[in-house]
Every structure is written in C-alpha cells, then in structure tokens.
Amino acid sequence: MLARxxxxxxxxxxxxxxxxxxxxxxxxxxxxxxRNLELSARTLRRRLRTICDxxxxxxxxxxxxxxxxRQLI
Numbered sequence: 823m824l825a826r827x828x829x830x831x832x833x834x835x836x837x838x839x840x841x842x843x844x845x846x847x848x849x850x851x852x853x854x855x856x857r858n859l860e861l862s863a864r865t866l867r868r869r870l871r872t873i874c875d876x877x878x879x880x881x882x883x884x885x886x887x888x889x890x891x892r893q894l895i
Contacts, residue, residue: 834892834894835876835889839869839873840895842859842873843882843886843889846885846886847886847895852866852867852870870882870885873885
C-alpha cells in the first residue's frame with residue numbers, strides 16, 4: 823500500500839484535472855464548472871470519479887484538499 827501511495831505522489835495530475843479541481847474548489851456547482859470547462863455535467867462527474875480513484879480518495883472535496891496541500895490549486 824505504501825508503494826502505491828508513493829506512486830500517486832510522484833505522478834501529478836494533468837493540467838485539465840487540476841483545472842477541474844480548481845473549479846470545484848472555487849465553490850461553483852458541478853453544472854457551472856462543467857459549462858466553464860466546456861464539458862457535459864456527466865463528463866465532469868466521470869472525470870471527478872477518475873481523479874478520486876487515481877488519488878485514492880472517497881470524495882471530490884478530498885481530491886481538492888489533496889491538490890491544495892500540494893499547492894496545485
């Protein structure tokens with residue numbers, strides 16, 4: 823488990839993923855974030871789930887905290 827967590831730490835999120843988390847962190851709704859990023863709401867939710875899975879967190883808020891602690895957003 824520790825080796826897997828280290829791999830996640832070394833593999834930063836892509837620019838689009840960081841932008842998505844920044845939108846969520848700004849407090850806008852998922853629908854508005856999707857519009858701002860020119861995505862459908864369904865695509866935004868799917869990408870959030872992928873980010874959460876990649877970071878091994880349960881919620882998008884935890885992903886936002888992860889990114890904020892690393893000063894990515």
